[in-house]
Amino acid sequence: MPIKRIIPVSSGKGGVGKTTFAINFSLALSQYGRTVLVDLDTGTSAIRNAIDVPIAKDLYHFFRRNEPLDACVTRLDAKLDPEGRYRNFGFIAGPMHLIDEITNFGAGHKAKLIAAINGLDTDYVILDMRAGLDSNVIDFLPFSNSGILIFTPHLPSATLAASDIVKAILFRKLRLVFSRQSPFFQTVQGYSPLGSGLRILPWTAMPIFVAPIAGALSDKIGGHILMGVGLLLQAVGLAWIAEVSTPTSPYSAVVIPFILSGAGMALFFAPVANVVLSSVRPEEEGQASGANNAIRELGGVFGVAVLAAVFSHVGGYQTSETFVHGLTTAVYIGGALVAVGAVAAALIKPRRAAERASVALEAT
Numbered sequence: 107m108p109i110k111r112i113i114p115v116s117s118g119k120g121g122v123g124k125t126t127f128a129i130n131f132s133l134a135l136s137q138y139g140r141t142v143l144v145d146l147d148t149g150t151s152a153i154r155n156a157i158d159v160p161i162a163k164d165l166y167h168f169f170r171r172n173e174p175l176d177a178c179v180t181r182l183d184a185k186l187d188p189e190g191r192y193r194n195f196g197f198i199a200g201p202m203h204l205i206d207e208i209t210n211f212g213a214g215h216k217a218k219l220i221a222a223i224n225g226l227d228t229d230y231v232i233l234d235m236r237a238g239l240d241s242n243v244i245d246f247l248p249f250s251n252s253g254i255l256i257f258t259p260h261l262p263s264a265t266l267a268a269s270d271i272v273k274a275i276l277f278r279k280l281r282l283v284f285s286r287q288s289p290f291f292q293t294v295q296g297y298s299p300l301g302s303g304l305r306i307l308p309w310t311a312m313p314i315f316v317a318p319i320a321g322a323l324s325d326k327i328g329g330h331i332l333m334g335v336g337l338l339l340q341a342v343g344l345a346w347i348a349e350v351s352t353p354t355s356p357y358s359a360v361v362i363p364f365i366l367s368g369a370g371m372a373l374f375f376a377p378v379a380n381v382v383l384s385s386v387r388p389e390e391e392g393q394a395s396g397a398n399n400a401i402r403e404l405g406g407v408f409g410v411a412v413l414a415a416v417f418s419h420v421g422g423y424q425t426s427e428t429f430v431h432g433l434t435t436a437v438y439i440g441g442a443l444v445a446v447g448a449v450a451a452a453l454i455k456p457r458r459a460a461e462r463a464s465v466a467l468e469a470t
């Protein structure tokens with residue numbers, strides 16, 4: 107029977123409670139199905155230090171002694187689990203000492219371990235990752251569609267590190283999706299990565315032409331109007347793309363919506379800083395700028411996460427048809443959200459210049 111779910115537990119920063127959470131979570135999950143917790147923090151091997159049972163075999167035996175991964179699972183003994191409540195729980199410990207090729211495993215070891223994890227005869231696999239963003243962490247995350255990110259909200263640097271790891275995962279995922287092996291470009295349309303990049307240029311190059319014009323217009327007709335028009339163009343462009351995308355639709359069908367979306371993006375981004383900063387008192391500009399940037403980053407992260415979830419819920423990589431179905435549904439929803447943004451931008455009440463001047467005067 108296939109594994110129901112593989113759940114990596116990770117964090118940007120170290121010492122925030124990953125291992126503590128992963129152990130407790132695995133114990134709780136074992137009440138619902140057979141659960142194996144894998145210690146992928148192979149340098150410090152925290153799980154074997156936290157769970158006090160004798161360990162016969164660990165990742166050392168898997169890598170060096172070629173033991174099957176199933177044989178390296180340790181169960182709780184009668185001392186720790188006298189009533190057998192956690193008989194569905196097991197864990198795979200990291201090696202006892204630092205062994206360079208296991209602590210810093212290369213591509214071969216990684217592939218072997220990933221294949222063995224996928225082949226485990228269990229319902230749930232929890233991966234206790236090491237801290238940080240090195241490739242041993244990032245390479246394991248995009249292969250699983252779910253994951254748990256631990257951070258401590260009262261420690262700003264841990265929160266920032268958590269957002270960094272989300273970004274790193276997204277970019278790694280995008281790199282997988284847009285790689286040479288990408289189902290869309292290879293299976294669905296058959297373009298090379300360079301060919302695909304060149305075809306997207308009508309969208310991505312538009313800001314070069316439109317942003318300077320938008321900047322000049324912003325002072326004349328009001329930045330909020332440009333933002334509204336920009337978002338409207340993007341919403342129309344996205345809906346258009348979703349409408350015409352099929353596994354066989356020609357490239358020419360998406361050129362105009364690409365141009366609309368690119369122009370919309372430029373119209374939105376050029377005036378946004380000015381609109382935000384001019385809506386607050388001069389002494390609040392630092393806060394406003396910080397809030398604006400934070401919200402933009404959050405919006406990017408959540409936007410991609412939500413749309414990726416929509417994609418994998420209604421479609422997937424199985425065939426060209428499922429891929430395009432997932433893509434168009436996600437793009438329609440993205441377009442609808444952008445349209446809501448367009449209405450919100452149009453409703454922004456611009457501060458009159460005189461009012462701004464008097465505020466500036468007050469502040470001096």
Ligand SMILES: Nc1ncnc2c1ncn2[C@@H]1O[C@H](COP(=O)(O)OP(=O)(O)OP(=O)(O)O)[C@@H](O)[C@H]1O
Pocket residue numbers: 117119120121122123124125126127147152235236237
């Ligand atoms: N919710 C919590 N409340 C209080 N202390 C906690 C909590 N979670 C973990 N700790 C303590 O914080 C310390 C670090 O926890 P843990 O080892 O689980 O973190 P980690 O993120 O796995 O660390 P590493 O990055 O080294 O792998 C431990 O001493 C643990 O007991």
Ligand SMILES: [Mg+2]
Pocket residue numbers: 124125126147152234235236
């Ligand atoms: Mg840990």
